[in-house]
Amino acid sequence: MKFFSSSSSRTALAAVRAVAVLTLVLGLGYTTLVTGLGQLLLPAQANGSLITNEQSTTVGSALIGQAFTDKLGNPLPQYFQTRPSAAGEGYDGAASSGSNLGPQNPELIEQIAQRKKSIAEFNKVPEAQVPADAVTASASGLDPQISVQYAQIQQERVAAARGLDIAKVRALVEKYTKAPDLGFLGEPVVQVLELNLALDQLQRG
């Protein structure tokens, strides 16, 4: 076997130089090019699809979910609630994560039972009407959306808490419901941050 012959050192040198050349082209060159094009052509998306309120303050990103709770973590009735989150203490943008609890995990089963009960009480609906997304943590912990069913069981509570006509709330839910792409890719979902922002603006306006 002449595996480690004199040409080995030549090969090693070529390998080191190849890594240097490719780091330059594929690491720096490619990333710079794509960043430049993205910032030039699609700056809003490339910078995180940020949303501002009427005072032009940035209140979040259309793609990143938020918690709508008070300081103690209790849900605020005037806001549509997002899903349970395993990202940090909940919707932590610096710690995306799912719960990673298995399908037979007793802790998870207990959590789901409790969430089901409290969500049913909070919205004054039977437990059977609470949909699966309302009682389960998402994969990222930053899910910005909820199912249409979860929005529907919340709309009367939100209308009552804000003293708004239920029809107006329903219309807004419909407005911020996004159909699946091309009709079949993904699920119909409700954009919670945009919906809640629109509700705030409706009342202030």
Next chain:
Amino acid sequence: MLWASLAASIATLTLLLGLLYRPMGDYMAWVYSSAKNLKVERWAYAVMGVDPAKQQSWRAYLRAVLYFSLAGLLLLYLLQRVQQWLPYSQGGGNVEPAIAFNTAASFVANTNWQAYSGETLSYSVQLAGLTVQNFVSAATGMAVAVALIRGLAYRRSGVIGNFWVDLIRGSLRILLPISILGALVLITAGVVQNFNGFTQVHTLTGAQQLIPGGPVASQEVIKELGTNGGGFYNANSSHPFENPTGWTSLFECFLILLIPFSLPRTFGTMVGDKRQGYAILVTMAVLYLGSMAALAAFEFSGHGGAPGLAGAAMEGKETRFGLVQSVIFAATTTLTSTGAVNSMHDSYTSLGGMMQMLNMLLGEIAPGGVGSGLYGMLVIAVIAVFLAGLLVGRTPEYLGKKIGPSQMKLASLYILVMPLLVLAGVALSFGVPALKGSIVNESLANTGSHGLSEVLYAFASGANNNGSAFAGLDASTPWLTASIAVAMLLGRFIPIALVLALAGSFAAQDKIPATAGTLPTHRPLFISLTAGTAVLVTALVFFPVLALAPIAEGLM
């Protein structure tokens, strides 16, 4: 409704991949056969000091692969160890040695197993280290597959191509242009591409939230296209900034499948018989669709304590993807060597999780990683031809090359490496008391059968260079950091060495003419034989351990 939406999504994927099979496959065949070098390539060869016209023996080719991977591993290790002094460190400290080694091994081996959390690596490490390895580890896999194709196509040859040329061309002519286009497509949907760091915002309730940034789109696209899988963020492709909507999820699956499903065409074209390419393609597609259907059936059923109580298996899944896009992504990522996830595999139904493990344990050949899927499937084809030869008592041959004792030894060793690494890793984890203590007390998030599933999944993922995880398992302990790093490196480079040796032994042979006794390797008989061999080998080796873990849990 679920099945209709699944069928429509799969039909869309099939249409896109079908339209591109011929142009993409033939383009790649041209890239690897053309005599001309581009200007930038000539500059690269000059810097590297290699002669692009000089072909290599299999040993020289292997030596180049190993030295190149070693150099990449050292650089990536070093970058992580000094990241706090590099630009855009964002206040993060240096990565500790064991995790840095595990991560370097992981990205060089095209695995992208993540013992670290994505948010803890600086932008400099992500782009100069991870993004680069995403390109070149993929190009390495493709180069090895092309070397094996050349071995089958060449006659009485002592050489199988030039690794440096295959590496540079695969990177610059195939992966780079598709990545630039694909990144722009992803940005339109909201995948971020910036160097902003964290943006602090005041939410509607007056709380503060950090919105992350980063050069994500550029890394996202090559992570899928090169079947790598390492997420920019901890939550990987379930993070809305990596995968914002339903169509991006399917587009990312398309990127994952594009090269692995087109390489059979490259193979057919380069060996001068396109029907051979179709036979391999159909074998891959049958296994892909069958496995997808099974995973979907288990997941849609929502069997198990938590999914049953919640009403559907939505734990660890995003609303915008629902069950359907989650299942498509999960099957696609585990049947290739990708390991990106858009849903958390640990929370799947027990039997759904078993399908993900089976997909990896199949050796990732349907269609498998870029390059590694094709060479893995060709090894299975060699074994299938050999089995057929045994049945009729003739010397087996494939594409006019004799399958003799030395070829069978190489092929048999190839299929033994991965099971050995997986089963040894799991056995040591539970058989050695000290290691078991570490696993049970520090690593496991779930107990009972599901705990065994988590460890089995980890070694299956590492040894097959997949990189996805049952992420409840804390893999940052000394034992798992070290053992999975070793499994990833051996699971990548031993098979590569065996494949290149096989390529060399085929290249040296002359082509023997087909006779009436030759098994035609483009007919349904061969396709079912090859698919059957793949399934049988996996089932025989892994049934016992699967029975103890996901099957036991699924029966509860």
